[in-house]
Amino acid sequence: MTPVPLPFFDPPAAREAKPSFDLLPPEMRQKIEARLSGEIISGEVVYGSLSSSAGYVLTFDSGLKVFAKGSHPDEMSHGTLHIRQEIRAYEYVPVLKETSPRLYSWVSDNNEDGWTLGLWSFIAQDDSADFAQRVSGVMALVAQVHGAAVPEGIVPDARAHNYIGAFLADEKKWRRIEAEASIRAKFLNLFEDPAAAQAWLGRNIAALIALQADAAVRVFTQGLIHGDLRTDNILFDKDRSWLVDWPNACMGPRTFDLVMLFTHLESTGFGAAENFLPLYDAAAGTRFATSEIDEIATMAGSMAGYFADQAYRGVPEKLPRLRWMQKSLLCAQLQLLARLGRIESPPRFSGQRDI
Numbered sequence: 250m251t252p253v254p255l256p257f258f259d260p261p262a263a264r265e266a267k268p269s270f271d272l273l274p275p276e277m278r279q280k281i282e283a284r285l286s287g288e289i290i291s292g293e294v295v296y297g298s299l300s301s302s303a304g305y306v307l308t309f310d311s312g313l314k315v316f317a318k319g320s321h322p323d324e325m326s327h328g329t330l331h332i333r334q335e336i337r338a339y340e341y342v343p344v345l346k347e348t349s350p351r352l353y354s355w356v357s358d359n360n361e362d363g364w365t366l367g368l369w370s371f372i373a374q375d376d377s378a379d380f381a382q383r384v385s386g387v388m389a390l391v392a393q394v395h396g397a398a399v400p401e402g403i404v405p406d407a408r409a410h411n412y413i414g415a416f417l418a419d420e421k422k423w424r425r426i427e428a429e430a431s432i433r434a435k436f437l438n439l440f441e442d443p444a445a446a447q448a449w450l451g452r453n454i455a456a457l458i459a460l461q462a463d464a465a466v467r468v469f470t471q472g473l474i475h476g477d478l479r480t481d482n483i484l485f486d487k488d489r490s491w492l493v494d495w496p497n498a499c500m501g502p503r504t505f506d507l508v509m510l511f512t513h514l515e516s517t518g519f520g521a522a523e524n525f526l527p528l529y530d531a532a533a534g535t536r537f538a539t540s541e542i543d544e545i546a547t548m549a550g551s552m553a554g555y556f557a558d559q560a561y562r563g564v565p566e567k568l569p570r571l572r573w574m575q576k577s578l579l580c581a582q583l584q585l586l587a588r589l590g591r592i593e594s595p596p597r598f599s600g601q602r603d604i
């Protein structure tokens with residue numbers, strides 16, 4: 250067994266505010282039971298990484314286990330939109346039938362601010378699964394998604410996507426940190442020594458802005474992208490790996506997924522992000538590790554700008570781990586850019602562990 254890797258930053262102890270199973274209205278429970286022809290004998294809350302969406306493992310009288318996830322009335326806005334987008338992807342993007350758990354059905358109270366739940370086959374996670382041993386299977390899945398055909402009009406283009414678009418536009422992000430002194434001060438406070446960070450930023454902000462500007466115009470290698478590819482959205486059962494959590498699926502830069510996943514791996518202690526590029530290239534037939542490395546740098550620069558302009562903000566009450574995740578990804582993306590020779594090595598963030 251490989252030792253458990255240590256992250257850059259320890260996660261906050263608090264978890265997301267998710268509705269308990271008791272809060273599921275009886276009508277919703279009945280709809281689920283009718284749809285799956287059985288009686289629910291128990292339901293337990295399941296946590297993901299960040300969101301306050303409803304998530305349950307439901308056990309039926311037949312022994313069937315189902316993963317139910319979606320919106321609920323106590324959530325921040327857009328919950329219903331997200332689950333509807335995800336269900337649409339599961340229904341109409343053929344590759345998800347191979348890469349992801351089966352969507353059995355979905356149920357709704359037909360209220361835009363109410364309950365809508367997707368119902369998926371339950372993946373019994375193999376707790377002994379080791380990412381290092383599963384990595385080639387994961388790369389094959391990601392490459393399969395990126396190369397998949399998608400029917401017209403099912404998923405948006407990344408640049409027009411309400412969330413992903415912000416990562417690619419040359420707006421705010423590093424430009425905001427440069428232009429607005431009060432924002433910059435908050436950003437610099439993320440570091441152990443804000444004065445050292447200020448000096449570092451002064452020497453590197455032009456390069457960071459140039460990367461962000463390039464992301465807005467560059468013709469990236471495209472594909473169907475997941476849009477939130479972190480390790481918590483990859484499940485391992487004893488036989489294989491699965492990709493879950495698809496509300497952000499869109500047509501866009503493959504490097505969006507690659508930079509996100511590989512810097513997430515780096516931030517959680519799995520080694521340098523770029524070490525994963527040859528493994529993806531081998532699965533996908535691309536050359537991101539070599540001749541197309543600029544695509545990686547551009548994406549890392551622009552994505553880091555997004556997280557730099559988020560990570561300093563207040564912690565939303567229902568989402569205690571959001572800023573921690575953003576800071577972790579930002580830290581790994583800056584280190585990646587330094588190793589790629591695009592910026593100077595960043596100073597330490599406060600609370601950063603040497604890994």
Ligand SMILES: Nc1ncnc2c1ncn2[C@@H]1O[C@H](COP(=O)(O)OP(=O)(O)OP(=O)(O)O)[C@@H](O)[C@H]1O
Pocket residue numbers: 295296297298299300301302303304316318350369370371372373481482484493494495
């Ligand atoms: N089919 C499944 N079977 C078993 N567990 C699952 C299944 N799908 C998801 N999970 C577990 O539930 C968690 C939350 O699911 P998912 O990521 O889809 O939801 P989410 O509410 O969008 O959460 P977040 O945004 O917080 O990651 C996953 O991280 C995973 O641990």
Ligand SMILES: [Mg+2]
Pocket residue numbers: 297298299481482493494
């Ligand atoms: Mg998730």
